[in-house]
């Protein structure tokens with residue numbers, strides 16, 4: 017006779033466990049193991065009580081840990097023994113509302129295979145329904161208005177379920193059990209197409225007509241998950257050119273959406289890692305080298321760039337557009353005028369995009385907040401996120417030990433904010449450049465949004481900001497009326513962001529921050545900084561790029577020749593040819609800038625490696641104004657990729673300075689000799705890598721360090737990272753056991769600053 021020992025457990029699961037099919041999963045698991053009890057969404061995660069025979073309990077706990085639903089991400093499981101209550105069935109209980117909600121909100125998820133199958137099944141009730149979703153897929157962060165994540169707290173609140181959806185919603189055995197945004201043709205929102213002279217009302221004809229318009233070269237505004245896209249046929253040069261002209265976007269590359277993986281493979285060189293990223297649940301835009309011929313992409317998509325950014329369809333609507341025979345590669349760019357954030361409200365979109373879009377494909381479901389597409393890449397040191405937004409935000413990225421809630425407001429370019437609540441660091445979506453009015457509004461909304469969602473009282477907050485006194489983000493932080501505030505230096509925040517990702521608080525590391533612009537301790541413009549220290553004890557600046565003058569300050573970032581004037585003024589006059597003559601042809605602006613430098617008027621001191629790149633780019637022919645941030649450096653990297661690695665130009669490291677003078681002298685010398693500019697760019701980049709590696713080996717040797725952190729906008733330069741990796745793996749170098757750490761979760765650019773600010777603040781008090 018079988019002897020069963022009855023037992024009971026109460027279990028709490030924390031992490032991304034709401035809105036990802038976790039309760040139905042628990043329900044099935046309990047029933048499969050003959051257990052009674054209940055599951056509910058509590059404020060601190062999913063709470064479970066189970067009772068039954070011991071083997072069932074053990075199997076339940078094992079599978080709970082080992083086989084969670086694909087979109088769930090478990091941070092912690094607490095299991096406690098309990099007294100059996102003598103229950104007879106397993107139930108899903110209503111959500112409880114108690115203390116502060118530390119339950120994480122799931123990022124948005126791409127439509128799942130099961131839903132796709134139904135979407136294209138003529139027998140299915142949701143055949144061709146553009147908002148099909150289930151507990152394993154669909155919108156989350158872009159529809160949630162407040163916690164807990166239940167339908168009345170989402171933008172689906174105004175669509176009552178019909179009998180069909182209601183039955184699925186309440187059936188614990190159904191894939192749509194408690195799927196908050198569930199809907200169908202009968203009860204849910206739909207799409208319509210607005211043209212200049214008429215409106216198509218039903219979803220299916222709207223989408224079919226939209227696909228036809230794309231085929232005939234039209235530009236469409238398409239409402240997606242986190243905002244509107246502007247879409248056109250990527251192979252149609254005239255359409256791409258028209259889009260650039262109407263959008264006032266001269267040269268910055270456009271992202272593409274490929275119909276499927278096969279089409280994507282035809283567009284870009286996909287490494288295994290890049291393909292993993294492309295097909296991951298975040299569905300980011302993945303940057304990779306463009307396939308050369310035959311190109312299905314008009315040259316205007318990414319001028320002067322060997323890389324293309326490609327993403328796969330992630331909403332049912334995207335799949336329907338391709339099924340309706342839209343071109344297999346579409347330009348899909350955020351629907352904004354240049355530098356404004358993505359448009360997401362219908363009236364606003366119609367208003368702002370009239371004159372750009374020929375037609376509007378409008379979905380009725382409101383978007384709770386603007387969330388851009390994310391951008392990622394497979395990097396030399398592992399995956400890199402260059403823009404962290406849809407599919408990642410607002411996920412917790414790190415555990416930061418802090419009793420007090422911390423709000424870190426980031427920097428003014430590529431802004432993102434971080435909120436630390438109960439030790440969890442939540443990083444917002446990419447917000448953008450706070451010089452723009454719309455972005456400033458989004459910045460304020462996002463702060464309000466996260467603070468209210470996690471029910472943080474402003475008076476208990478520690479607010480952290482950049483030490484730049486003129487930053488908009490700084491002014492906002494200081495104006496919040498919060499008693500506790502802290503300024504964190506820009507480049508230390510970059511270094512700390514990498515260590516925060518890894519939870520390395522006490523590790524002494526060498527921190528390298530090469531960047532465009534950041535306010536230094538001495539009020540000058542830093543950006544070529546080397547520190548030693550830890551998050552816990554702080555970072556001491558031990559070395560930097562040799563200083564140069566920057567006429568016009570931050571504005572010099574617009575004009576590479578203006579940056580060049582200050583760096584070249586450091587060279588002996590005898591070494592300097594007339595740069596307004598061949599082969600340099602610097603414009604007049606250079607002379608004016610040089611005058612400012614010599615008179616020391618409106619001139620600032622800088623150690624910025626970003627500006628050093630600008631100077632080199634100017635010497636190699638990029639003498640015009642840039643049209644987007646970092647353009648000259650990107651141009652130089654692309655140029656350098658055309659040549660093979662050869663002898664590096666010298667960048668000597670001595671007396672706590674990296675001396676750029678021999679580096680620039682070599683560029684000028686070889687340019688005058690008529691050397692190929694690609695080869696010069698390559699030797700410049702390799703020289704920078706070599707100089708840095710010499711400094712790394714020297715400093716790590718002297719200070720007995722083995723961890724090296726690289727962060728800052730310059731490290732978006734993939735070729736530079738490849739060279740550093742190549743040099744540090746050189747067996748001739750005495751670099752035993754050096755570990756190179758870079759960002760993998762937040763961007764190496766200023767999008768990662770807020771995480772580093774929060775980490776430093778947690779240990780500063």
Ligand SMILES: [Zn+2]
Nearest residue numbers: 128131150153
């Ligand atoms: Zn689904």
Ligand SMILES: [Zn+2]
Nearest residue numbers: 178181200203
């Ligand atoms: Zn329905």
